[in-house]
Amino acid sequence: MSASELEQLDSTQESSLLGVLGESDDDCKVLVSIRSGKRQSVTKTLKSIEKGPLDIIKCEFYLDKLRDLLTELNSLDEKINSFMLHSRLWSSVQYHREAEVDEKYSDGIRLAIKRLTRELTRLSKSAVAAATPSPSTPQEVHHSYHKITLPSIELPYFDGNPAAYHKFVNSFESLLSKYDLSSFEQFSYLSKQLTGPAKKLVDSLALKDLNYESAKKLLDEAFSDKLSQQYSVIKGLCKLSLDPNARDGYQWISEARVLEEQVRSLDIKGDLFVQYFLWESLCDGFKSQLVSITNKSKPSLKEILDNLFEANNRFMDLQSNMSEKTKGNLVKQSSNAVSVCYFQRFFKVVVPWFEI
Structure with missing residues (x-):
């Protein structure tokens, strides 16, 4: 037929x-x-x-x-x-x-x-x-x-890392543009290339929204925020480490080059490093007070510094009304804390690369 x-x-x-x-x-x-x-x-x-x-x-x-x-x-x-x-x-x-x-x-x-x-x-x-x-x-x-046909190119994957989002979208759309695909077909290919939080987010779409435009809009809202991307890069710099037992440093070199390029392309300057480390050093209770005062999920460095005392007064009032048991649950876990020693070492080594 x-x-x-x-x-x-x-x-x-x-x-x-x-x-x-x-x-x-x-x-x-x-x-x-x-x-x-x-x-x-x-x-x-x-x-x-x-x-x-x-x-x-x-x-x-x-x-x-x-x-x-x-x-x-x-x-x-x-x-x-x-x-x-x-x-x-x-x-x-x-x-x-x-x-x-x-x-x-x-x-x-x-x-x-x-x-x-x-x-x-x-x-x-x-x-x-x-x-x-x-x-x-x-x-x-x-x-x-010269008659040998080149192999097909694999589509890129995206795991929910905001810093890698724009590169993924540009590569994905560039490759798919070579073919005449419907919106649903593009959605099907996109869904197969997602993992982690990005996959879970797209899987939550209703039946009527199973198309590329709806999925792309949802991913844009979740991962294209510039500040989230900048924070993700700084977090990657903090985690960057060369294993002393490694046979060579190629993996470290690769990751360092990617991070350095992202720092430049996202225009991450010294103030943003200070903002990130100050914000990450706070417990959730103190953060919630700054969020409430500034009406921003990630306040700027100026907003943090300008509202520290008001946020501290609110935080103290909140703490005084809580039981000792509840207080203990609000203490920042040591695994999430940024030590003063590391903070100083980071600024001594990394920040001089940029204009503060």
Whole structure:
């Protein structure tokens, strides 16, 4: 079945489903809409494959894409069919008729995967043959090496470190811009490249917001704040250390170069170092007073210094009204404290690099 015929089937099936769903069936409507978007992606991909020409990179890309789409469509079909049967909106005849449409899409994808696999094998053999030198024709040998197809480039990952956010976004969008992808497809690729806090944040999106624009907006709000990025870099400098048992210093050199570049690009000056260390030396109770006074989650150095005494008076009032047991819970853990010795050493070694 051709891509155009599959597209017509999906349009007919979607109209039929939405026609029987009521106002209380919003979740199922969302699933139907998502499936329609994925099926449009299938037909678009099949048309691109039919149009050609194909090379090794395109074959590998389309194979990965179709396999992902097949898995996702099978899951959506199962959820939609289960809902329609349990809600008794379908008769058994309607169920089997709709199941036939689902099967035609699955068969179309599997057939395309089989053809792509065969074409990829053929192209790979041709590339190997072209790269094999021939002793009798040295000029042809030189020309054949230029026919070797370069490997595909892996997408970058992002773990929630604010200092690395803009570099990740720029690299990710630059690589994906080479392909004609829908918003949902871009979202799917983005989700696979996230780990840690960033992954948890995007996973919290509602069904109706499963698109690249919503995910990007959420990540921007969480990780693109410049002050958070600056604090993250300074924290990285504090943690930077060369293991005395290391065989070489290459890992340290790599991390130091990255941090130095981030310090420059984020315009981190001496005042910001003072601001960071003063802020990190405070317990949560004192911080909350400064936040309340300045109405900022991370007050500037001037705001900290200007409001120290007022914050201290509030902190003392708070402490005097608390039991000894509660007081103990507010004491800053020693593992989070910045020692005076380290503070002095840091400013002696690092801060002279910058203008204060």
